[in-house]
Amino acid sequence: MNDSDNGAGHAAPSKRKDARRNKATLLDAAAAVFVTSGVEAPVRDIAAKAGVGLGTIYRHFPTRADLIIAVYQHQVDACAVAGPALLETSPTPHAALGQWINLFVDFLVTKHGLATVLQSDNTGFDTLHAYFLDRLVPVCTQLLDAAAVAGEIRSDIDAYELMRGVGNLCIGADSDPRYDARRMVELLIAGLRRPH
Amino acid sequence: MNDSDNGAGHAAPSKRKDARRNKATLLDAAAAVFVTSGVEAPVRDIAAKAGVGLGTIYRHFPTRADLIIAVYQHQVDACAVAGPALLETSPTPHAALGQWINLFVDFLVTKHGLATVLQSDNTGFDTLHAYFLDRLVPVCTQLLDAAAVAGEIRSDIDAYELMRGVGNLCIGADSDPRYDARRMVELLIAGLRRPH
DNA sequence: AACGATACGGAACGCTGTTCCGTTTTGGCA
DNA sequence: TGCCAAAACGGAACAGCGTTCCGTATCGTT
Numbered sequence: 001m002n003d004s005d006n007g008a009g010h011a012a013p014s015k016r017k018d019a020r021r022n023k024a025t026l027l028d029a030a031a032a033v034f035v036t037s038g039v040e041a042p043v044r045d046i047a048a049k050a051g052v053g054l055g056t057i058y059r060h061f062p063t064r065a066d067l068i069i070a071v072y073q074h075q076v077d078a079c080a081v082a083g084p085a086l087l088e089t090s091p092t093p094h095a096a097l098g099q100w101i102n103l104f105v106d107f108l109v110t111k112h113g114l115a116t117v118l119q120s121d122n123t124g125f126d127t128l129h130a131y132f133l134d135r136l137v138p139v140c141t142q143l144l145d146a147a148a149v150a151g152e153i154r155s156d157i158d159a160y161e162l163m164r165g166v167g168n169l170c171i172g173a174d175s176d177p178r179y180d181a182r183r184m185v186e187l188l189i190a191g192l193r194r195p196h
Numbered sequence: 197m198n199d200s201d202n203g204a205g206h207a208a209p210s211k212r213k214d215a216r217r218n219k220a221t222l223l224d225a226a227a228a229v230f231v232t233s234g235v236e237a238p239v240r241d242i243a244a245k246a247g248v249g250l251g252t253i254y255r256h257f258p259t260r261a262d263l264i265i266a267v268y269q270h271q272v273d274a275c276a277v278a279g280p281a282l283l284e285t286s287p288t289p290h291a292a293l294g295q296w297i298n299l300f301v302d303f304l305v306t307k308h309g310l311a312t313v314l315q316s317d318n319t320g321f322d323t324l325h326a327y328f329l330d331r332l333v334p335v336c337t338q339l340l341d342a343a344a345v346a347g348e349i350r351s352d353i354d355a356y357e358l359m360r361g362v363g364n365l366c367i368g369a370d371s372d373p374r375y376d377a378r379r380m381v382e383l384l385i386a387g388l389r390r391p392h
Numbered sequence: 393a394a395c396g397a398t399a400c401g402g403a404a405c406g407c408t409g410t411t412c413c414g415t416t417t418t419g420g421c422a
Numbered sequence: 423t424g425c426c427a428a429a430a431c432g433g434a435a436c437a438g439c440g441t442t443c444c445g446t447a448t449c450g451t452t
Binding site: 195 | 309312315316354357358360361364365371375379382383385386388391
């Protein structure tokens with residue numbers, strides 16, 4: 001879907017050699033900075049870490065959100081793919097749903113501040129918001145439907161709403177030892193169960 | 197506990213007349229701006245609305261968080277007071293807990309962006325965070341304990357954690373018609389119930 | 393080797409919250 | 423009443439953010 005980038009071998013020349021090299025460097029630098037300083041790290045820090053000017057960063061990634069997307073794209077896709085797989089390997093749809101949500105929560109909690117920036121209503125993060133939603137909501141819907149059909153959970157829950165709720169619960173999960181987002185999400189999922 | 201301020205009549209002179217007048221004007225202006233533009237409105241907007249300089253705002257309220265606290269103090273206190281009252285008038289502790297949480301959620305959802313800024317880990321909002329916690333966590337603990345003793349809910353839930361979770365769920369509740377924070381909180385509270 | 397297209401670096405812009413200080417207002421005291 | 427230090431005011435200035443813009447350097451093709 002994107003230019004540049006390839007699994008192995010030689011492929012997909014965007015345009016110029018140095019441009020491709022810089023994009024890769026930028027992605028590595030961003031990933032490194034995100035780990036140490038969180039996703040809210042200043043763009044300048046990433047540019048510095050990559051040894052690159054600000055202009056370069058903004059040519060490759062029109063907004064900071066696009067950079068974040070690029071860095072985590074693979075992991076989001078992996079999460080999306082895991083959904084149907086869990087549905088087949090799990091004993092019940094509800095178990096699959098639970099495990100999949102855990103996957104999602106682990107992902108969010110692991111990246112400092114990702115959940116925060118994800119729910120931020122500041123303009124400019126629309127694309128980030130949208131990417132996560134486009135990729136994951138369909139999967140969640142599938143899991144939710146399966147569990148509803150099996151009669152395990154209430155059937156009046158919207159996948160978008162649930163994902164948003166789970167995402168919200170993950171905000172500030174790091175940087176506060178007293179708050180365990182996983183437990184709260186567990187509670188939320190427990191609340192999903194059909195009343196008897 | 198504060199200077200200025202009084203219920204009725206003449207009282208509690210902070211120091212100078214104009215100072216007290218400006219503080220009141222500022223509180224009114226802030227409340228008005230918060231309603232129209234949300235709690236994240238720029239300090240300058242509030243200063244302009246009050247017809248006051250930036251210095252004045254920062255003398256009365258050392259940080260923006262302090263201004264927010266001052267504006268909503270009464271309502272937070274009212275919420276805190278409502279806890280014990282509900283415990284007496286409700287049929288069961290669990291019902292009281294549910295109603296009290298509803299009160300809290302209504303409060304958060306009503307003020308645009310309050311929940312967001314409340315969970316923000318940006319330095320400078322520590323005082324805001326702390327005020328809400330100091331005031332409401334004890335109340336929530338009381339309700340939680342009562343419900344746990346009555347055997348209605350799990351007893352391994354911490355009040356701080358629950359409040360934080362509820363607060364998180366309220367983020368972005370306005371500005372997104374597809375997301376109903378109240379319903380998610382309802383789910384969370386349902387998940388609290390003792391299994392079987 | 394030369395040259396047009398492409399990409400680069402970083403100064404500059406507009407927006408935040410906050411600080412600082414010269415100026416104005418106030419209210420007790422001669 | 424008039425004076426004047428103390429208190430409060432206003433807003434320019436600072437630091438830090440994301441983003442834009444453009445002169446300059448590099449690339450790869452002719």
